[in-house]
Amino acid sequence: MNNILTREQFLKLYDQLQVSPLIDPEVVFEAYEVAYEGAIELSHSNLFGKDIPVSSLPLVLYLINEFGFYLDSHRVDCQSLKNNDEVLSKIVSLAVDKYFTNEHLNYKNTKLTSKFSPVVSNLDLYLNFMLGMLSRFQKNNPNETLLVDVLNKGCSIMKSILDLIIDGFGTEAFSLWRTLHENECILKLLSEYGSPIQNKYVKHLKYGVAFRGGIKDKEQDDKIFAELKEEMRALDLKSKDMKKYIEYGWLTAVPNYNEDKQFKFNFRDGVERLAGLSSYSKLYEMASEISHSSPILIYSRDEYYLRLTVLTLYECFFRYEKIFSDVYLNVVSSEEQERYRQMKKTYYSILFYIYDQEKTRFQKTYAKRVEK
Numbered sequence: 001m002n003n004i005l006t007r008e009q010f011l012k013l014y015d016q017l018q019v020s021p022l023i024d025p026e027v028v029f030e031a032y033e034v035a036y037e038g039a040i041e042l043s044h045s046n047l048f049g050k051d052i053p054v055s056s057l058p059l060v061l062y063l064i065n066e067f068g069f070y071l072d073s074h075r076v077d078c079q080s081l082k083n084n085d086e087v088l089s090k091i092v093s094l095a096v097d098k099y100f101t102n103e104h105l106n107y108k109n110t111k112l113t114s115k116f117s118p119v120v121s122n123l124d125l126y127l128n129f130m131l132g133m134l135s136r137f138q139k140n141n142p143n144e145t146l147l148v149d150v151l152n153k154g155c156s157i158m159k160s161i162l163d164l165i166i167d168g169f170g171t172e173a174f175s176l177w178r179t180l181h182e183n184e185c186i187l188k189l190l191s192e193y194g195s196p197i198q199n200k201y202v203k204h205l206k207y208g209v210a211f212r213g214g215i216k217d218k219e220q221d222d223k224i225f226a227e228l229k230e231e232m233r234a235l236d237l238k239s240k241d242m243k244k245y246i247e248y249g250w251l252t253a254v255p256n257y258n259e260d261k262q263f264k265f266n267f268r269d270g271v272e273r274l275a276g277l278s279s280y281s282k283l284y285e286m287a288s289e290i291s292h293s294s295p296i297l298i299y300s301r302d303e304y305y306l307r308l309t310v311l312t313l314y315e316c317f318f319r320y321e322k323i324f325s326d327v328y329l330n331v332v333s334s335e336e337q338e339r340y341r342q343m344k345k346t347y348y349s350i351l352f353y354i355y356d357q358e359k360t361r362f363q364k365t366y367a368k369r370v371e372k
Contacts, residue, residue: 005036010025014029022077030088031067032063039054040054052100059099123162127317131152137152147187147190147191150183150186154187155320158313165309170302171305177287177309181277181280185271186271186275189251197253200249204247208247210224211246232249241265254274283312307361308362314358
């Protein structure tokens with residue numbers, strides 16, 4: 001049903017949206033009235049083959065953001081636009097165009113699930129809880145918060161994968177799983193071997209900054225490179241090996257890292273192998289092909305990769321949750337520990353049941369099938 005907002009209703013909504021004080025609500029309200037009437041007229045014109053109802057909230061949001069963008073990009077104040085009919089007309093036109101195109105004509109991929117599906121909603125709930133708890137920790141200080149930072153990033157990636165799954169982008173979700181897998185392997189090693197490897201990892205972060213010209217103090221920069229080259233000499237590495245040593249040299253802090261004589265300074269024969277997650281090697285290779293825009297990306301079936309991503313995402317989540325639990329329960333009160341255990345008792349078993357059901361369905365549907 002179409003109902004234009006009164007001035008009082010508009011100002012109440014405007015206040016709830018907590019808009020920048022630089023954007024005058026009176027100017028926006030006048031633009032809204034013009035935009036709304038134009039949207040109604042356009043809807044009734046049957047241009048879209050049907051009469052589309054006009055919703056005020058998204059229309060107001062488009063207007064506010066158009067005003068904000070214009071003021072910022074032109075370095076002017078909102079009052080200067082009051083009598084500038086040309087600019088106001090352009091802002092109104094852009095907002096109405098975006099309202100109809102993005103809200104009602106928006107391209108939607110074929111969806112195989114929704115955010116309301118228990119397959120998605122249960123995992124989303126748990127991830128929201130984990131991210132909420134992690135937000136209480138100090139961050140972005142690698143010397144002190146490395147494990148929390150890597151854990152937080154992994155949970156954020158899982159949320160992003162869920163968004164792609166919801167929108168039906170199976171291959172894109174599987175491609176992003178590749179990054180999650182890399183993050184998980186690093187997290188597992190940092191968690192398992194503690195301070196020695198964490199300190200080494202932070203040192204190599206510093207090497208990376210220096211390698212990319214991020215150290216402005218020449219004396220400090222020279223000192224860092226001298227230390228880096230000394231470590232490389234001790235390992236009989238050449239100058240051409242510098243980049244891969246910077247990226248993977250922290251793995252030498254893993255006890256007996258080259259015990260089987262198969263270690264290499266790379267992901268699959270280094271990080272993944274030492275993390276004990278080489279069983280995902282073939283899946284990682286498939287995801288890499290998609291990331292590199294091979295024919296698999298263009299011609300693969302989204303449904304197959306969507307279902308595969310759900311399984312790998314769940315498996316990854318179970319391992320992340322264990323590390324999160326160890327970190328979280330060590331720093332919170334006994335009351336919070338009990339609340340967490342109750343939440344876990346309710347949802348963890350549900351997640352395992354969903355995973356088992358999805359795995360059985362996948363195996364029945366794609367048994368012995370190799371996706372090309």
